[in-house]
Amino acid sequence: MLITTCGAGFRGAIGHLVSIQLHHTRGARFHVSGLHWNHARHILARIHAALEVSGLPRPSGALTLHIGPAHVKPESNELDLPIALCLLAVAGAIDSNKLATLFSMGELALDGRLLADESNPSRANFTCSSTMVEAGLEINRCLVPMGAETWANRFFPSQLPTFHADHLSEAVDFLQNNIPLPRVPEVTDTCTFTDHWPTPQYDSIADSTGNKEALVLAAAGGHHAFILGPPGSGKTLMARSLAELLPNLTITDRAHLKHMHAMRNEVFHADDRIPFREPHAQSTPASITGAWNALGAMPGELALSHRGVFCMDEFPEFARNAIEALRGPLENGYIDLNRAQGSHRFPAKTLTVATANPCPCGHLTSRNNRCRCTPGTVRKYLSRMTGPLMDRFSIHIETQLDRGPAELSDISALSGKEAIRAISWVRAKKEMLTAPSSLGLDWEPGVKHQLHAWSQQRGVSRRGFESIQHVAETACLIEAWQHQKATESLKISENHMVLATRFRIFDQTEWLDRAFNPQWPQYHTTE
Template sequence: MVQKIYCATKFGLHASIVEVEVSFNRALPAFVISGLASNAIQESKQRVHSALLSCGFAFPPLKIIINLSPSDLPKYGSHFDLPIALLVGMYKEKEELKHRWFAFGELGLDGALKHSNSLFGIVLDILLQEKDICMILPKESEKYFSLMPNLHCMYAENLQEALEFLRADQKPDSKQVELNFPFLEIVGEKYYYQEKFSLDFKEVKGQRIAKRAALIAASGFHNIVLEGNPGSGKSMIAKRVQYILPPLTLYDILHNAKINSWNQEEIKLVPQRNFKSPHQSASKASIIGSAANKEPRPGEIALAHLGVLFFDELPHFSKEVLEALREPLENNILALSRVNSKVTYPTSFLFIGAQNPCPCGNLLSTKNECRCSDREIAKYKNRLSEPFLDRIDLFVQMEEEYRGEEATISSLEMQKSVFRAFVMQKNRKQENFNGKMSDEEIEKFCVLDEQTQQILLQAQDRFGLSMRSVNKIKKVARTIADLEEKEHIEKRHVLEALSYRRI
């Protein structure tokens, strides 16, 4: 009889189920692991051996073969310790397990079970793929998995407890803790948010147009580029957008935590979207990601999924990186292909770019003289290609300076406006944000009357707008109408959307 327990390994941003089976053969005593196991898994033989001895287990004088199936899939992670130890420890059991058991956990030499951050994403993916399964996890992991729905799990302090759970072979109850955050309930779905603003828009003085554009961008997930003199507030605005973004479902919160866990970051189960801001000197692989056959790794583009990707000093990023952004910005997906592997990462993020008008930054200044030649300015601007710029929804030129005590808007007020627009989108049963709508959704939700359509056609002829640009104007106009809680797009909404185009 061959006992089986299941585990999983991560590949890119997803997990693949692995069947762990054991065989005891009459031969010279040995302990063998097969199935493209990484060094960390091969080293588990020593940890498993020591942990089992600490439980009083006597190794039989047989050849123990552990097979990880599918055998052509590379496996990684120290969490394979537990399933391997359980199978060896069940040597004397003669009956097959009634339930489909999954086990994850790293073993200490004394048999203690240890948590690792990579477990979160793997377990979440398994729950989305499989139903009615039983799991054994380290007790230390319980605080991270309490929010996961339909999780039938036993938490063990050590290997001895895990063996007792497995021998009992009884399905655990599913227990789920509710999120302790305010939420909106729309069409039967809960969307969580928080009202803590570490950075507040009320700290940004002036810049009325830029803040209005940031509000539109946040409401519809529209890509935006801010251009202005050094110190005008571009980065201030960009860093505050993450706090006013639309609320998140429970799955979105878990997905964000999964991304962070696989990026070796702290797991935070909070309704706040990710914010990624790579430096312009970052390598292409760190931003785009890799599709290496051994262990694919997501880059900053994939890690920003459902959140914000901010490129400060936009023209200083390499040409390769900027051109590689074109597909993720347009299709909300990044496919990396190599000879032996192909990895696909979801990339539905809000892109924010910030740039100076020229290398010295004073081209638009009325006080400081620009030191750049026409050739230097042209070279600087040409770093951004037309196909890349055509994928940007909103272009904003910052005011040079702030004067007076102009009333400012707070992040709380902006968040409430974003939520109103979000409710409008969900009530019309729209799956994607306005800025991420497909052509079919544009036809359905961005209907224009004859007069408004004529204005858009005139703008298309006059400024030579591409069809992509026309669609982006429609989507921005839809968001502006949502902010006013208008069911239909009106003339003024299209005119405002046109004012944000780079013409």
């Protein structure tokens, strides 16, 4: 005699649609396939206790239980109910034909109550390895405990009749005696949408040195930003305000983030807010890029900030191997996690922003002669920010405590809401212009030659040169949005090029020379 039904097994954050088969013959043995034996023993102990307490028959004879596909080997308790129903069908308490098209899931308590672990983030955010159609199963109804209806419906392309059962005896009466159970109304995985974030942090930035201008450029072009300045000059505020400027998450991006949070047993709230991750400076490289555990690949902070902002506050305080691990993800937009157990690729198209003090005490550029660090100490401190890594930060921002007179540019004068609209427009245009290196925008005569000369004079690398090009193109598109210009007529001008080079302080030795100048307390204009 062979009994077949369908259920759900979980392994970490992945939900698997599984087939439960129970074969009965003469004898006195029990074999298990597709489950770890220790886990199977616990399931059978709960089921036998629940059957005895509920007054339901317990089958005898030789039994072979198979959970397929066999490679899944689920480690969850939601298989209690379908296995119990198969045992009851062998005992004659349920018609076995009714189980063939039934999907059921739920944990059994020893008194027969059906439970759903609603507090487990893995269950709240799991992703399905396959749907009903992909698994080749024919199911016409679902039987679940209260709280598990949304889990069941994720396996099916359309809503199936779903019924609630609070006790094993209720499930038996429903299947054998047609006693009705409460039917669950159709449930959809809803998401709360907002037009845009409020921008209190961005609007509160005091801008006199182009800080807002740099933030808008970074958000519009997806350029990684590095912010250098003394303590209290607004570096962290600027980094956090970037999340206010980015466009809303798409459905695909939310699905990626939901899955990756579930893999770490974290709850991801189903809304469109931009993720902002800010790991501590003592974080290990594995916590940033990802690791591997018994359940498989586990995403790090970079992957959890996909399509959002990844902030490394006090950048030089991070471990050297954690800093250098960023090279590939910053350039490629993904993380390849390769271990002996296997390999996995996490999407990590994040906007990375790092902040740092200019010296160990932080007051090198504060213009009040408070710094007592020697030039050798400062250079040793700055050497932690290696050239290849700084090349991957397209925009470098220098902040000050005491600012000079404000000279707002057109971009800096944008309000938070205007900046968001401009950024959304520029990002849409960049997606349309798909040329891999230069977006297809033309340059005014002689401007590119000036940029080549500037780069050669300062020893700018090829990667840094391309970064300057991309920032200049972003500045050109923002100007087009402001003045309602047609994209076809756009040309990158000298002003756009100068603006892009202004935010490359690590390609200019003047800023460090000025810091050591005894006349530093006086205001200096930027070359």
